[in-house]
Amino acid sequence: MFDEKDLILEARHVTRRFPAAGGRSLIACNDVNLKMYRGKTLGLVGESGCGKSTFMRFLVWLDTPSEGEIIYRGMDITKLKGRKLWEMRQHIQMVFQDPSTSFNPKMRIRDIVCEPLLNYGRIHASEKDAKARELLEMVELPGDFADRYPHNMSGGQRQRVAIARALALEPEIIIMDEATSALDVSVQETIIELITRLQREKNITIGFICHNLGLIQSFAHQIAVMYLGNIVEVMPGEGMADVCCHPYSRALLDAVFDTKMDFSKKIEPIQGEPPSPLNIPAGCPFADRCPHCQDRCLRERPVLKPVGPDHEVACHRFAKGANG
Amino acid sequence: MALLELRHVDISYGNRVTVKDCDLTLEEGEICSIVGESGSGKTTVIRAVLGLIAGGGRVTAGEILYEGRSLLDLSPREWRALRGHDISMIFQDSGAMMNQTRRIGSCFVEYIRTHENVSKKEAWEKGEDMLARMRLPDPDRIMRSYPFQLSGGQRQRVGIAMGMTYQPKLLLADEPTSALDVTTQAQIVRQMMELRDEYGTAIIIVTHDIGVASYMADRVVVMKDGVIEDQGTREHVLYETDNPYTRKLMEAVPSVGGKRYV
Ligand SMILES: Nc1ncnc2c1ncn2[C@@H]1O[C@H](COP(=O)(O)OP(=O)(O)OP(=O)(O)O)[C@@H](O)[C@H]1O
Numbered sequence: 001m002f003d004e005k006d007l008i009l010e011a012r013h014v015t016r017r018f019p020a021a022g023g024r025s026l027i028a029c030n031d032v033n034l035k036m037y038r039g040k041t042l043g044l045v046g047e048s049g050c051g052k053s054t055f056m057r058f059l060v061w062l063d064t065p066s067e068g069e070i071i072y073r074g075m076d077i078t079k080l081k082g083r084k085l086w087e088m089r090q091h092i093q094m095v096f097q098d099p100s101t102s103f104n105p106k107m108r109i110r111d112i113v114c115e116p117l118l119n120y121g122r123i124h125a126s127e128k129d130a131k132a133r134e135l136l137e138m139v140e141l142p143g144d145f146a147d148r149y150p151h152n153m154s155g156g157q158r159q160r161v162a163i164a165r166a167l168a169l170e171p172e173i174i175i176m177d178e179a180t181s182a183l184d185v186s187v188q189e190t191i192i193e194l195i196t197r198l199q200r201e202k203n204i205t206i207g208f209i210c211h212n213l214g215l216i217q218s219f220a221h222q223i224a225v226m227y228l229g230n231i232v233e234v235m236p237g238e239g240m241a242d243v244c245c246h247p248y249s250r251a252l253l254d255a256v257f258d259t260k261m262d263f264s265k266k267i268e269p270i271q272g273e274p275p276s277p278l279n280i281p282a283g284c285p286f287a288d289r290c291p292h293c294q295d296r297c298l299r300e301r302p303v304l305k306p307v308g309p310d311h312e313v314a315c316h317r318f319a320k321g322a323n324g
Numbered sequence: 325m326a327l328l329e330l331r332h333v334d335i336s337y338g339n340r341v342t343v344k345d346c347d348l349t350l351e352e353g354e355i356c357s358i359v360g361e362s363g364s365g366k367t368t369v370i371r372a373v374l375g376l377i378a379g380g381g382r383v384t385a386g387e388i389l390y391e392g393r394s395l396l397d398l399s400p401r402e403w404r405a406l407r408g409h410d411i412s413m414i415f416q417d418s419g420a421m422m423n424q425t426r427r428i429g430s431c432f433v434e435y436i437r438t439h440e441n442v443s444k445k446e447a448w449e450k451g452e453d454m455l456a457r458m459r460l461p462d463p464d465r466i467m468r469s470y471p472f473q474l475s476g477g478q479r480q481r482v483g484i485a486m487g488m489t490y491q492p493k494l495l496l497a498d499e500p501t502s503a504l505d506v507t508t509q510a511q512i513v514r515q516m517m518e519l520r521d522e523y524g525t526a527i528i529i530v531t532h533d534i535g536v537a538s539y540m541a542d543r544v545v546v547m548k549d550g551v552i553e554d555q556g557t558r559e560h561v562l563y564e565t566d567n568p569y570t571r572k573l574m575e576a577v578p579s580v581g582g583k584r585y586v
Pocket residue numbers: 337342360361362363364365366367368369378379380381
């Protein structure tokens with residue numbers, strides 16, 4: 001399904017350690033290897049605090065990994081500085097979770113959506129009105145909204161403005177961190193319809209962070225499951241429920257309340273919480289909550305191994321009998 | 325007699341009627357979910373039941389009856405006796421409601437001692453026992469922690485534990501799991517269901533997760549623009565209703581193996 005010639009960005013052995021009290025270190029991302037493909041969506045799922053945002057923030061230069069490289073346009077973008085960095089930034093943009101706090105409340109929508117274009121000298125101040133209108137219409141908002149302030153809009157409308165602003169520079173990659181979590185289902189659906197349409201039209205690559213596997217599987221081409229800073233499974237989005245096999249991914253899937261579920265069945269969520277990222281266990285990070293844990297899991301860390309087309313799992317249960 | 329009954333209730337903020345002609349009945353041990361878009365008046369309705377509408381909002385028409393008795397003309401003293409004891413509320417982020425400068429244990433002990441004439445030691449033990457029942461690991465450590473030292477899910481379970489101390493007959497929960505991830509949400513949903521099964525607690529839960537609403541509820545209420553648009557069993561709202569708004573809402577719910585947008 002994924003053609004290596006469409007590979008647009010690749011993270012190699014990316015690790016992030018944060019210094020913690022007592023000279024210890026907190027490992028937020030541990031040896032992450034991921035690939036993003038042109039015009040496709042990579043969904044990143046996992047419990048809160050597992051390191052999803054930490055990883056995606058590297059791609060927009062909000063943070064730098066402690067180790068590893070991120071290759072984009074033939075360069076390791078984690079090492080960029082100065083003019084080169086400034087130029088590269090145009091191509092990767094980000095949309096945040098909370099549309100009510102990500103804008104300056106004193107700026108009009110016109111100035112919010114045109115700001116990046118003016119920064120990069122792509123338009124003249126005199127073209128602002130026309131451009132703002134065009135961008136708002138692209139995200140299916142009335143052009144007149146250009147005169148409004150952010151607080152005069154609903155959460156869903158503000159999130160459309162955030163998308164319009166992120167797309168203004170026509171980036172190749174757009175990162176969305178829980179971009180629909182604060183919205184109700186009907187608004188969420190219209191946003192997903194919007195971004196998938198824009199993706200088709202402009203061949204944009206999307207990185208989408210979400211903790212709801214039910215939502216992400218409805219539009220991601222590729223899904224990566226993260227646990228305690230480790231990628232434990234990478235699989236295709238389509239038909240995900242049939243192939244997904246890591247015990248943690250299954251647990252995430254079982255925790256989704258679906259309107260088509262069996263309502264008479266008692267839900268059996270995994271108990272407890274992930275261990276502290278300050279004390280990552282030596283063996284499998286999921287071992288203390290896993291119903292299939294064996295001696296080997298406590299000693300030896302499983303690594304990602306192919307188990308099917310575009311499908312990799314890090315679990316000792318699937319280490320043998322790999323067919324890919 | 326129903327446990328709770330709202331009859332033709334209007335609720336206004338200032339001069340604007342925000343919730344109009346709301347009719348709702350809840351039997352003992354029944355679970356009712358309220359769904360609907362942001363700003364439709366869900367929080368306003370359940371806060372009215374507890375006599376705690378924010379920002380000067382008030383009930384301007386109709387009646388709210390609890391065990392046949394009107395809640396609208398209770399004295400502040402009668403309210404205090406009812407709240408926490410008969411009726412409890414869980415908020416979206418229990419952590420934000422807690423005093424950040426005090427340890428969980430100290431708040432919990434105080435809470436228990438306003439409802440019951442017991443020693444500090446007894447109150448502490450009772451609190452710890454409630455935390456253990458909410459399956460919080462290491463209740464002693466939690467009692468000695470400050471709210472900011474706990475995860476969102478842990479704080480939420482502390483909130484539920486407090487709300488459940490006196491096994492209220494009615495639990496009002498406003499988006500209790502919306503700030504949590506799916507695994508923690510599933511744990512908390514399961515705990516609330518167990519409360520009903522073990523103690524017969526009736527629950528009104530406001531949530532924007534239609535899956536959670538359907539799973540938990542005997543009855544689902546759909547609100548729009550301050551009005552109850554539709555209500556019925558989950559089969560009614562999911563499959564049978566002719567109400568166009570409910571249908572639109574249900575169709576927007578993503579489903580595993582369902583509609584794909586790409
Ligand atoms: N203190 C207040 N003063 C004035 N208007 C208010 C106040 N609180 C709420 N409202 C208005 O009342 C309406 C209903 O608000 P409410 O908080 O009950 O909505 P909700 O259904 O709970 O929404 P959400 O899903 O966003 O929590 C909204 O239009 C809101 O703006």
